[in-house]
Amino acid sequence: MRALRGTGRGAEKLLKRSACLVFFFEDEGLRCTNYLTGTTVASTPVLVAVLNFFDRWRKSKEIKLLLGSYSASSVRSTVRQLMDHTLLIEKGSAQAKREEGMAAWNAWEVEARFFHFATKHAFRLGAPLPDEIEFARTLLRKGPQPELVKGYHSSKHIPLPSYAPSLNSEFPRVLLGRRTFRQFGRGRLSLEHLSVLLWLTWGVTGRLRWPGLGKLLLKTSPSGGARHPIEVYCWALRVADLPNGVYHYQGDGHYLERLRNGVQATRVVELCARQEWVHDCAALFVMTGVFPRVMWRYGFSRAYRTVLLEAGHFCQTFCLTGTWLGLAPFCTAALVDPEIEADLQLDGANESVLYAAGVGVKHPTASAN
Ligand SMILES: Cc1cc2nc3c(=O)[nH]c(=O)nc-3n(C[C@H](O)[C@H](O)[C@H](O)COP(=O)(O)O)c2cc1C
The missing domain is CATH 3.40.109.10 (NADH Oxidase)
Structure with a gap:
């Protein structure tokens, strides 16, 4: 990977973990999502450690300090994957600039940022729009529709006065x-x-x-x-x-x-x-x-x-x-x-x-x- 090989002039790329990562457990195990890019990947404790290591701009080769016991090629491949999945970002890249533009969101805690940016990806272009009747049938197969009206059936009901006259305006x-x-x-x-x-x-x-x-x-x-x-x-x-x-x-x-x-x-x-x-x-x-x-x-x-x-x-x-x-x-x-x-x-x-x-x-x- 070019980021690891350098350019021959000593200008090795600088990497940092994305500031837009959230980890959570799902049925399959630990997941990491980049809420800005909409990428979610399976994660492991080693990946968490690598991302933790890149808490500031570091030369990619520095990761050897953490992963000295792993082969150079597997370390390179891991770093490349983390970059491909937008979990590690490169200094000066479009993603790094986009994250810099989000500085104002630090005024609010992570839940607001997560909800706001993660739900931007809600409409996936390319997926066919569902036929409404077929879609409703699929939903009903999963289970009945929740009650659309709430009522306290055993409580005393107080009838309200007729409002008809006041509606004629x-x-x-x-x-x-x-x-x-x-x-x-x-x-x-x-x-x-x-x-x-x-x-x-x-x-x-x-x-x-x-x-x-x-x-x-x-x-x-x-x-x-x-x-x-x-x-x-x-x-x-x-x-x-x-x-x-x-x-x-x-x-x-x-x-x-x-x-x-x-x-x-x-x-x-x-x-x-x-x-x-x-x-x-x-x-x-x-x-x-x-x-x-x-x-x-x-x-x-x-x-x-x-x-x-x-x-x-x-x-x-x-x-x-x-x-x-x-x-x-x-x-x-x-x-x-x-x-x-x-x-x-x-x-x-x-x-x-x-x-x-x-x-x-x-x-x-x-x-x-
Ligand atoms: C937050 C919100 C989002 C909605 N989004 C859509 C939409 O994306 N497409 C659409 O056809 N109707 C949309 N609607 C309209 C609803 O389908 C509509 O309000 C509902 O069928 C009830 O009909 P009414 O507005 O005549 O009372 C939306 C309504 C709300 C309140």
Whole structure:
């Protein structure tokens, strides 16, 4: 291996263990996963010792200090495998640079980093999408569906008053009218509707004086400590008077910033993990989290949850606004985060994809779901 042989000019490569490793036991034994690259391998105590040895940049040959009793070729092969599996990284490599870019995540404990990065690999491209009925049959063969409603059957039940009269107003009608749409009409979303969707969901609607920090932002959704880590990007496919493209919404000034011209619907389908029905929507809105905004104030992993929870707040607000406007809204978590992040030129560490919502004009005959 070149790393061990050196270049003949004494420039032997420097290696260190990845900072993104988690060890755990599964049925087969000890496993090691690199949560950044998504690689999981069977592990042994010797491999743990080797990785422990590379706790700082070391010349690969130094491993002989630890594994003196092993043959040179087996040591070389072990080091090569650890590099191939991304457990050992080389100074200056793309992986080393990517890990350097994750420094902000040290504000939170390992569980937040592990969950966030490990679940980025959840949608494996190449695997065929399951036929829903066949998939349901497979699940039912494994066991019955868990109860969908919880009830304390032996407890006293207190009937609640009839609520019918108060439902005859716009707010409950919008709440009750919200559904997920997957078929859309051929028309274009008006720029006015796009504007209202953006402003009521992600726009800055006020300021809050925060002790010691001056004025923070207020939006229609709440945000832990008013940190507002959520950003939104719009893939405009069928919007009247707006060229197809990818835009960032600047929620304070209420304007779009064009990042890319001429986006294709087929690309949006790919980004949504090949959900074909997304093809006919008018616009897709991808929400990202800017984690350092939250990490700066809350230095513990539980704060990671707040970012996910907030994406849910924004998404529901979006869907309700779309319903109120008579449009066909939807939301999707089936996203190929790394591809979206590449398209947006985000590093995926300081700012990362969380969730998406979208909208189309209503189909003249098709209903929701
Ligand atoms: C977090 C979350 C993720 C979802 N992801 C998807 C998705 O990837 N694809 C999809 O077709 N629907 C997705 N949905 C929509 C649900 O399938 C839908 O809400 C459900 O069928 C109930 O229908 P309703 O929204 O009309 O009440 C998602 C919903 C939520 C809350």
